[in-house]
Amino acid sequence: MTVRTLLVGLGIVALIAVRLSAMQVIAVKLIVALILARGIAPVADALGPRSSSWHWHPSRALVVFLAFFAAFGTMLILGGAIAPTVTVELQQLLADLPSYRQRLDAELQTFLADNGNARTYSIKSTCCITAPTSCHPRRRLIWR
Numbered sequence: 001m002t003v004r005t006l007l008v009g010l011g012i013v014a015l016i017a018v019r020l021s022a023m024q025v026i027a028v029k030l031i032v033a034l035i036l037a038r039g040i041a042p043v044a045d046a047l048g049p050r051s052s053s054w055h056w057h058p059s060r061a062l063v064v065f066l067a068f069f070a071a072f073g074t075m076l077i078l079g080g081a082i083a084p085t086v087t088v089e090l091q092q093l094l095a096d097l098p099s100y101r102q103r104l105d106a107e108l109q110t111f112l113a114d115n116g117n118a119r120t121y122s123i124k125s126t127c128c129i130t131a132p133t134s135c136h137p138r139r140r141l142i143w144r
Contacts, residue, residue: 047067
């Protein structure tokens with residue numbers, strides 16, 4: 001086996017891997033489309049050509065389009081009504097995060113004081129969390 005054959009083989013494997021990952025995205029989109037189509041079918045059947053005694057009968061495609069347009073418009077209206085409240089709440093949450101950490105530390109210290117057999121540790125760095133021996137000497141997990 002030559003280097004060229006090996007590289008061509010690796011290239012083909014890489015191409016297949018890329019295509020399979022793209023196929024996964026396409027498969028998810030297809031499944032979502034099928035779920036949406038099955039969900040809109042009762043609406044299209046209820047408002048479709050055979051359901052009314054009107055002289056003019058809307059086509060199934062028009063009914064589906066209007067149903068999705070109405071759902072999208074409803075989501076936009078509700079999102080616009082909710083967005084200011086959510087923005088204020090998120091800003092308040094971000095402002096309160098430091099106090100939440102202090103309260104959590106206080107609760108943790110109270111818990112540890114009440115439970116003498118609980119083990120505590122502090123992490124000086126995010127180098128490693130698993131075992132103190134596998135870390136760099138200056139970045140190891142400190143056990144108390």
